[in-house]
Amino acid sequence: MKYKILFLFIFPGLMFVATAKGQDDLLSMIEKTEKPTIDYTTATFKATRIVIGQSIELPPKGNLVFLISHHFGAMNTGYENLFGLKEAHFRLGLEYGITDRLGLGVGLNTDKNTWDGFVKYKLLRQSKGARKMPVSIDLFGNSAIYTTQWADPTRTNYFSSRITYAVQVMIARKFGNSLSLQITPSYVHKNIVPTSDDHNDIFTLGAGGRMKVSQRVSINAEYHYLFKGQVVSTTVYNSFSVGVDIETGGHVFQLFLTNSKGEYEETFLTETTGKWSNGYIYLGFNISRMFTIVKPKLPKE
Numbered sequence: 094m095k096y097k098i099l100f101l102f103i104f105p106g107l108m109f110v111a112t113a114k115g116q117d118d119l120l121s122m123i124e125k126t127e128k129p130t131i132d133y134t135t136a137t138f139k140a141t142r143i144v145i146g147q148s149i150e151l152p153p154k155g156n157l158v159f160l161i162s163h164h165f166g167a168m169n170t171g172y173e174n175l176f177g178l179k180e181a182h183f184r185l186g187l188e189y190g191i192t193d194r195l196g197l198g199v200g201l202n203t204d205k206n207t208w209d210g211f212v213k214y215k216l217l218r219q220s221k222g223a224r225k226m227p228v229s230i231d232l233f234g235n236s237a238i239y240t241t242q243w244a245d246p247t248r249t250n251y252f253s254s255r256i257t258y259a260v261q262v263m264i265a266r267k268f269g270n271s272l273s274l275q276i277t278p279s280y281v282h283k284n285i286v287p288t289s290d291d292h293n294d295i296f297t298l299g300a301g302g303r304m305k306v307s308q309r310v311s312i313n314a315e316y317h318y319l320f321k322g323q324v325v326s327t328t329v330y331n332s333f334s335v336g337v338d339i340e341t342g343g344h345v346f347q348l349f350l351t352n353s354k355g356e357y358e359e360t361f362l363t364e365t366t367g368k369w370s371n372g373y374i375y376l377g378f379n380i381s382r383m384f385t386i387v388k389p390k391l392p393k394e
Contacts, residue, residue, distance in 0.1 A: 129223035137219070137229060137267040138275075140345040140381050141188060141196075143301040143315045144334035145353060145361055149231040149265045149275060151196035151213050152188055155387030160186040160200075161380045162356045169372025177376065184356040189386070202356055204239075209357045211235030219266060233261040237359050254285040259358035273303040279317070281363050290325040297362050309340040313347070317362055324363060332365045347379040 138148040141158060152158045166180025174180065186200035194215040201208055217230040237257050243250045258281070265275035277299035286293055301315030314335040336349025352369050353361035367373025 131220050131224045132222040134219035134221075134229065134267050137265050137273045138303055138313075139311065139338050139340055140347060140379065142347065142379055142381075143275065143303065144313050144336045144347065144349050145332075145351055145356065145377070145379075146277065146299060146301060146315050146317065146334075147213070147231075147233055147261060147263060147358075148301075149215070149229050149263045151215065151231070152190035152383065154190045154193045155385060155389065156190050157384045157386050158186075158188040159382045159384070160184075160188060162186065162377070163379075164351070164354055164356060164375045164377040166375065167354075167367060167372065168374045168376070182354055182356065182375075198235075200357065202237075204355060204357075204360060205241045207237050207239040207357065209235055209237040228264050228266045231261075231263040231265075233259075233263060235259050235358060237357055256284050257359040258282045259362070261358070271305045275301050277301070277317070279358065279362055281359050283359070283363075287326040292323040295323045295363050296320050299362075303338070311338045312336075313338055313349075319363065319365075327364075328366065329363065330365050330368050332361045333369065343383055345379075345381045347381075349377050349379075351375050351377060 138150050140148065141150050141152070141160070142148055142162075145162070162184040164182040166174055166177030166182075168176045170177055170180075182203055184200050184202045186198060188196055188198040190196050196213045197211070198213070199208070199210045211233060212235075213231055213233045215229065215231050217226055217228065219229045220226045235258070237259075238255050240255070260280045261277050263275055263277050265273060267273045279297045279299060281295040281297070283293055283295070297317050297319050299315060299317035301313070303311050303313045305311045312335075315333075317332040319329060319331055330352060332351065332353040334349050334351035334353065336347055336351075339346045339348070351361075352367045352373050352375065353365040354367065354375055355361040355364055367375070
């Protein structure tokens, strides 16, 4: 009788141990068969611009960004011009995410009534986990066409002379949650230049970054070095811009100071004629608003 009682106590315990071991073995098998995950870095920058130059960010698939870029006049123009506030140079742009890696954009600039269009493709994405990639890399290409009257209508003018091109490679890395850096080699081609000594093909090297100071505010800066001897007929300087990003829900508001009046690549990279130390400082801002055009499909249950 006492053996039967002992068995009644021991048998459930043995069954519990066997069941637990079986569950552990099953979980171990599941873990081995599961594919390792890839953790992609997000929000390296909060907007598609670091300050006035392109960042590696592009709209998510099916999303449209409406971007207003505005530069006032130079501050050294004095009180008569309200230190530049009476002038207005702006660009209206639309950017759309075809996929999460491919984006298209178009813009209208008040500078010579210029239209510009671009394509941006994310070649590599910074990630960790199953796939380790230390940086993100974007490829960018644009074309701009100015539509104002010819400066000298009496000479033979060609439509191709209105067109300029720019190509950029953007390499960026996010360091933790607070710091992001990007380098941007750029190539600009102009079909027509002022003199034979000026280069049609121009190269620059840019660097920019973002430092978060709170959950919704960051300080951004960028600098583009124009290699010497390429633009001869005009005195040009390297473009330098510094500003503050403020995220407010669906908007990103960027307030900045820059020595570049132009708002698209061909102008601020190669036509910055103002110098910070001489007071050629332009107050400006970007306002970007994102709209969902195509909602993502939810997975079936």
